[in-house]
Amino acid sequence: MKKISFILNGEKRNAYVEPNDLLVDVLREKLGMHSIKYACGRGDCGACTILLNGKGVRSCIILAIEADGQEILTVEGLSKDKLTSLQESFIDHGSFQCGFCASGMIMSATELLDKNPNPTEEEVKEGLSGNLCRCTGYTPIIDAVLDAKKRDVDKK
Amino acid sequence: MAIVHEFEYFKPERIEDVIKLLSEYKGKARLLAGGTDLVVRIKDELESPAAVIDIKGIEELKKLEFREGKLHIGALVTFTDLIDSDIVKKQFPLFWESSKTIASPGIRNRATLAGNICSGVPSLDSGPALLVYEADIIVRGAEGERVIPALNWFLGPRRTALKEEEFVREIVFSLPAKNHGGSYIKLGRYKGEDLAQVGLGILALEGNEYRLAFCAVGPVPSRAKKIEALLNGKPLTDSLLETAKRLVSEEISPITDVRATKEYRVHVAKIMLERGIRAAVERIDGNGPAYGERLI
Ligand code: FES
Numbered sequence: 126m127k128k129i130s131f132i133l134n135g136e137k138r139n140a141y142v143e144p145n146d147l148l149v150d151v152l153r154e155k156l157g158m159h160s161i162k163y164a165c166g167r168g169d170c171g172a173c174t175i176l177l178n179g180k181g182v183r184s185c186i187i188l189a190i191e192a193d194g195q196e197i198l199t200v201e202g203l204s205k206d207k208l209t210s211l212q213e214s215f216i217d218h219g220s221f222q223c224g225f226c227a228s229g230m231i232m233s234a235t236e237l238l239d240k241n242p243n244p245t246e247e248e249v250k251e252g253l254s255g256n257l258c259r260c261t262g263y264t265p266i267i268d269a270v271l272d273a274k275k276r277d278v279d280k281k
Numbered sequence: 282m283a284i285v286h287e288f289e290y291f292k293p294e295r296i297e298d299v300i301k302l303l304s305e306y307k308g309k310a311r312l313l314a315g316g317t318d319l320v321v322r323i324k325d326e327l328e329s330p331a332a333v334i335d336i337k338g339i340e341e342l343k344k345l346e347f348r349e350g351k352l353h354i355g356a357l358v359t360f361t362d363l364i365d366s367d368i369v370k371k372q373f374p375l376f377w378e379s380s381k382t383i384a385s386p387g388i389r390n391r392a393t394l395a396g397n398i399c400s401g402v403p404s405l406d407s408g409p410a411l412l413v414y415e416a417d418i419i420v421r422g423a424e425g426e427r428v429i430p431a432l433n434w435f436l437g438p439r440r441t442a443l444k445e446e447e448f449v450r451e452i453v454f455s456l457p458a459k460n461h462g463g464s465y466i467k468l469g470r471y472k473g474e475d476l477a478q479v480g481l482g483i484l485a486l487e488g489n490e491y492r493l494a495f496c497a498v499g500p501v502p503s504r505a506k507k508i509e510a511l512l513n514g515k516p517l518t519d520s521l522l523e524t525a526k527r528l529v530s531e532e533i534s535p536i537t538d539v540r541a542t543k544e545y546r547v548h549v550a551k552i553m554l555e556r557g558i559r560a561a562v563e564r565i566d567g568n569g570p571a572y573g574e575r576l577i
């Protein structure tokens with residue numbers, strides 16, 4: 126076992142891990158970050174997406190030990206005080222059915238909007254590619270992301 | 282699914298320590314950069330290294346630099362780094378275009394060019410760019426460095442010229458002496474997260490000079506030498522293109538698999554050749570479709 130420490134949702138956290146422990150398991154099982162979902166386990170579906178140092182990554186194909194000294198953001202950290210405009214927009218557009226893809230979609234969209242606050246529809250599709258949804262047909266998700274940027278402008 | 286196989290984990294900060302570990306473990310150690318390939322392979326028990334050497338602690342491998350007409354891409358440079366680089370976009374547009382077709386942002390944020398060429402799968406989208414720009418791969422081992430031209434790198438599916446106790450330090454792209462335009466076309470079943478069924482990279486240099494390379498239609502990505510010989514030195518005409526298309530089936534040897542049949546791949550490869558060449562030639566003078574626009 127090796128002790129690792131990292132910043133999780135703004136707080137310093139420690140964990141004891143084996144070299145072959147996966148980040149998704151440590152975050153979910155040891156640290157209770159249940160927003161992260163686990164499906165394909167091979168980087169293909171995006172359900173386990175988190176932000177690592179601000180970048181969307183698949184936590185199912187990262188070793189927990191690689192997170193030592195890094196900064197991680199999950200949905201729990203996004204909405205600490207209240208929902209973000211993006212999350213509100215997801216609710217208003219009915220962008221979840223079973224909801225299994227939602228955390229990954231929201232993390233990927235958060236990264237996209239950080240990088241490019243004014244994306245076109247094509248850019249939204251590109252930004253969310255690799256995040257699979259078997260329920261919604263994607264349209265309400267794309268609409269929610271496009272609308273989220275408008276909400277932020279309106280708020281200002 | 283958790284990982285069953287157990288291994289030691291090291292995160293050295295110096296290249297010398299990587300070399301030491303590699304020789305200590307005698308071929309039983311694997312290097313870890315983005316892990317998008319390695320971690321999946323360990324999970325699937327296709328690889329069971331005794332040690333995993335995480336190189337992300339080595340600062341100098343993160344460098345992406347353009348100096349004296351050469352682009353130096355350190356082993357830790359990710360596809361996102363490449364796509365976000367103005368230099369890559371401006372000076373090596375075909376490479377930029379092909380990098381954008383790789384998987385999805387969540388994978389490109391981790392996956393490195395070095396890792397991509399070390400896994401060396403037949404469908405690797407970076408293969409054609411490496412071959413047409415005639416990049417060099419700089420590898421380090423206990424005896425020092427060697428330069429391996431990309432043209433000699435790919436030996437077979439998942440087999441490369443890298444020896445067991447060596448690792449890739451950087452990849453160097455040289456700017457072609459002449460003005461050029463390029464295109465990379467990837468045939469996938471859908472956009473994002475799909476492997477290529479056919480990939481074709483074309484570099485068109487001023488003065489009717491062409492370099493073409495295919496991926497996913499043979500055991501390794503390779504240059505289309507016969508087509509190049511036909512095209513070189515001749516002005517591009519419709520009939521020349523027709524003759525070139527007839528050579529496609531001699532250049533490639535695709536297989537039928539879950540993604541597509543052999544016949545389909547050959548058929549579409551011809552269409553890609555025509556569109557790719559036209560786009561590459563138009564782009565020499567800044568005309569034609571913008572880089573990144575879909576051509577198929
Ligand atoms: S569970 Fe990680 S990408 Fe599917």
Ligand code: FES
Pocket residue numbers: 220221222223224225226227257258259260261
């Ligand atoms: S809402 Fe069910 S997978 Fe997306």
